[in-house]
Amino acid sequence: GAVVSQHPSRVICKSGTSVKIECRSLDFQATTMFWYRQFPKQSLMLMATSNEGSKATYEQGVEKDKFLINHASLTLSTLTVTSAHPEDSSFYICSAQFTGGGSPLHFGNGTRLTVT
Amino acid sequence: GDSVTQMEGPVTLSEEAFLTINCTYTATGYPSLFWYVQYPGEGLQLLLKATKADDKGSNKGFEATYRKETTSFHLEKGSVQVSDSAVYFCALGLYTGNQFYFGTGTSLTVIP
Numbered sequence: 001g002a003v004v005s006q007h008p009s010r011v012i013c014k015s016g017t018s019v020k021i022e023c024r025s026l027d028f029q030a031t032t033m034f035w036y037r038q039f040p041k042q043s044l045m046l047m048a049t050s051n052e053g054s055k056a057t058y059e060q061g062v063e064k065d066k067f068l069i070n071h072a073s074l075t076l077s078t079l080t081v082t083s084a085h086p087e088d089s090s091f092y093i094c095s096a097q098f099t100g101g102g103s104p105l106h107f108g109n110g111t112r113l114t115v116t
Numbered sequence: 117g118d119s120v121t122q123m124e125g126p127v128t129l130s131e132e133a134f135l136t137i138n139c140t141y142t143a144t145g146y147p148s149l150f151w152y153v154q155y156p157g158e159g160l161q162l163l164l165k166a167t168k169a170d171d172k173g174s175n176k177g178f179e180a181t182y183r184k185e186t187t188s189f190h191l192e193k194g195s196v197q198v199s200d201s202a203v204y205f206c207a208l209g210l211y212t213g214n215q216f217y218f219g220t221g222t223s224l225t226v227i228p
Contacts, residue, residue, distance in 0.1 A: 004159075034216070041223070042220075042221075043205065043219065043220040043221045044160075044205070044218050046216075093159050093160065095159075095160075102147070102148040102167065102209050102210065102211035103148070103209065104148070104150050104162050104165055104209065105150075105160075105207075105209070105216055106162065107152075107159040107160040107161070108159050109158050109159040110158060110159040112157070
């Protein structure tokens with residue numbers, strides 16, 4: 001149980017285009033989902049907390065107009081990287097909690113974004 | 117504030133060696149503690165968890181005990197295999213709010 005599906009797993013796009021990444025909780029409802037970014041050989045950097053039906057909460061230094069997050073349902077959150085640039089190339093991972101605080105996060109398999 | 121401090125890597129071991137990856141935490145309340153594993157090119161998978169003091173989480177031969185007195189949650193495995201090569205993250209989850217804190221990750225390579 002508690003499966004999180006992330007799509008696509010890999011995407012290559014041209015500079016200036018936008019890319020949408022989907023994160024779905026397949027067998028549970030997630031009122032909160034989290035988006036992380038991971039640089040090579042580094043830990044996870046929390047970008048934003050996505051709450052169903054309300055605006056996402058962004059971490060300091062993360063541009064909310066560049067990384068658009070939508071959490072329209074209890075099973076789906078999307079991250080759109082707008083006007084992507086090569087420096088946005090990274091590994092993006094979403095996660096969701098099955099129940100409330102203190103319960104484990106369940107992660108998607110990540111999306112490798114390459115901007116050319 | 118709340119945080120997790122994890123042993124620096126990388127760690128290289130021979131197959132069947134004993135593994136310990138140290139993790140200590142700082143928390144204002146009584147957190148849940150977790151170990152996650154990340155294989156190359158993949159997301160994180162929950163390896164084991166412990167929700168209160170003295171709990172022992174175990175899975176796939178890995179174990180970690182929630183030690184409140186030393187604020188630690190060290191990961192151990194008696195005999196590692198090549199397939200255990202991955203990055204391991206210690207994490208802390210708070211009951212209040214949805215806050216989660218990760219260590220910096222420890223890369224493990226097991227050589228035959």
